[in-house]
Amino acid sequence: MNNDHWKTRSLAHVWHPCTQMRDHDGEAPTLPMIPVKRADGVWLEDFEGKRYLDAVSSWWTNIFGHRHPAIVEALKAQLDELDHVMLAGFTHAPIVELSERLVRLAPPGLNRCFYADNGSSAVEVALKMSFHYWRNTGQTKKTRFIALENSYHGETLGALAMGGPSMYRDTYAPLLLEPIHVPSPDCYPRGAGESWEDYTRRQFWHMERALEQHADEVCAVIVEPLIQCAGGMRMYHPLYLTLLREACDRHGVHLIADEIAVGFGRTGRLFGCDWAPPPGFDEDAQPGITPDFMCLSKGITGGTIPLAVTLTRESIYEAFWAEYREGKAFLHSHSYTGNPLACRAALATLDLFEDTRVLATNRALSQLMWAQTAELRQLPHVAEVRQQGMVLAIELAKNIRTKEPFPSEERRGVRVYNYGLEHGVLLRPLGNVIYFMPPYVITPREVETLCKVATEGIRRAVRD
Template sequence: MTNNFVHVPPAPTAPDELIRRDLARVWHPCTQMKDHEQWPPVAIARGDGVWLEDTAGKRYLDAVSSWWVNLFGHANPHINAAIAEQLDNIEHVMLAGFTHPSVVTLSERLAAITPGDLSRCFYADNGSSAVEVALKMSFHYWRNVGRPEKTRFASLANGYHGETLGALAVSDVPLYKQTYGPLLLDTLQAPSPDCFQREPGESWESYTRRQFEPMRQLLEQHAHELAGVILEPLVQCAGHMRMYHPVYLELLREACDEYEVHLIADEIAVGFGRTGTMFACEQADITPDFMCLSKGLTGGYLPLSVTLTNERIYQAFYDDYENMTAFLHSHSYCGNPLGCSAALATLDLFEQSPVLDDNRELARVMAAAAAPLADHPHVGEVRQHGMVLAIEMVRDKAAREPYPWQERRGLIVYRHAMAQGIFMRPLGNVIYLMPPYVITAEQIRWVLGVAAEGIDLATRD
């Protein structure tokens, strides 16, 4: 049978009419919808490189990579072509009982570029789901090897790992977690190594080492019941972009080995070059037992995630069917061919040019452009790991006293930047820059200049 249906694109819609239709039906994520009575959503028609263009033709520089996902710019020709080629072959096939070239090749390439012996890839749809896979796999591993008492997880205060219930349980950002507390697993938290709280004159490394002691004590006390520890290497992104020294990862890897607890690295936001190395764990020269990847995995194109682990963990599930040790977890779009083709094209771009070297130069430009803000009377800290830079506004600089969250000072910076043609979405009182890697030095200086203007406006009493 021939399919004679011809797709006809919808007729162009006036911007105001599109917003009216949106607000009548769409419930936006991470949004108090009543805010849109004052500040309607921006209707985006197209993207090109670092730019987003709305339906009225105004352009905005995407300084936060559209929630940290975009690496090589919007409408990247190489990624576009790879997806189009894949679309001509197969758009999707279930990964249970089937395979396809894109998922096999992607798995081989990920195993080759990730740290150490991470040789097995389990696919899901998004970052939260990758974390769920890691938690379930860790728990199930201990059950399969005869240690069923190891059922709990530990994480860091101020950490964030996603919105699904398992991922939320090991998170510690009250804004997202508090409401759902009765639904969540009972987990353990160690103090964050976040260096914002260090003493005057204390180095990042010294403070981070000192902050590891509570985690060591937690592991010593609870090792008998702990399946794993999960953390975001180097940057607690949703936790106001707080940062710490790589030595924490080194110390935690040693302690997890000593106490027989899995180490789960959530590199969903910090992987693929964001912190200056391909993966943040490389800066401590460690290999986790599980690594969760998403966001930049497809260059910001399609939802895809992967949880990597090692052969030892894989073998604990490899058995005769009747012994019921298999990992019976699935998502309909596991290993989707279109997503895998986008991921392969993204890895191509890392191989075709010195992306990490170029990023280090851009990071130096970011640091130099932001440096004057360190002396601002209402900036408590300017901090940076690679292509992630954060500026924290405070009421009292000496005491590092924050502004009350109810004052929404970051929103003032956001609105000022949007008026200037820059899209920044602050985290409370923290203004940050996490741009696509195709941004130029001149654009970085412009963005940080506009950020400085916005901070002046936001901190004016």
């Protein structure tokens, strides 16, 4: 059966995510539907044998590539022993072992793990748990949250509310909580000659002011460490995390780190929080901050099975530990919480971090991606090429001096996407931003192919 067979059957019944379906099956389809038969490493293959380099790790999940043999074997072995059991009143070896290892790897002080099914759910857990903590400790006025403009934390209603005004959020605004949004430290708008660090420090003033004014009613601040991914891969200096941790401590507010997209090596260290400079820039101190909640998903299973976890502190756990009659329990659950198969896939993924020099290899690959995109930095409609670890983003603009964007209806990014597919590379854009977030198993030659196709696709897309 060929591609057309599966496209026709899919379009008859499947409603695809984050998609205007008319783009696929209108009279003049804008986007081709790609049926995928198999995958291996960085490659996807359709039903007619054409291959596509997965430059976005299938929405940032397949950090060790598709069907990594170590993860596949771990899943097969687990399936022969235990497929699923509810976690209420039961436990099992994979979740115990995974929790122990996550606590060892996470920033110090995060030693309790609460599991969910996906990133949005992990954020919901953190939001509810923070609010419930303050309620259990008698601080019932704390009912709000602070978030950054241009942020994105998921599609369920609580997580969606935390996102900045955007196409994701605006339609559902009447249904949502109303957080306090403060300007982002995103360094793209900085002035000529201004450093990332100086701009980030200047932007932190807005957060400090919001905390001063609202701390008595705020449960927590939620941020995506270093990269606002769905917001266009906008990036900021890690100093912001250090300043934010200090300010949250001063004002008695929790800090939620949404590491769903950037965790597990994407930024060049295991977690984005690990980059934060120590207070006072003490050269002898270890870098990194400890949030009160850390949300993880996506890469945790190597992109094989859904899993999410929210890590938190023992002091927060203790606020829920009480006699049943006190009504302090955290009554939040998901049917597949802590699924043994997913936990085993996560353990195999962590094994790969231990058994390979992946972070060192990624540093070399990151440097190669930067070198291979040098030509793009000279093009007249490329406003910025920015990078943090294994994430590289190319911002297209109508006017790079004023940073005026191309009109959204021109869909310049989609032109790059379609060119990429024609030439065997999956480059799913974020509006006018083309980005690379490839699996860690990509080879130098495949990096060169990726950059060559992206460069030519962008060159064609920005022609007037």
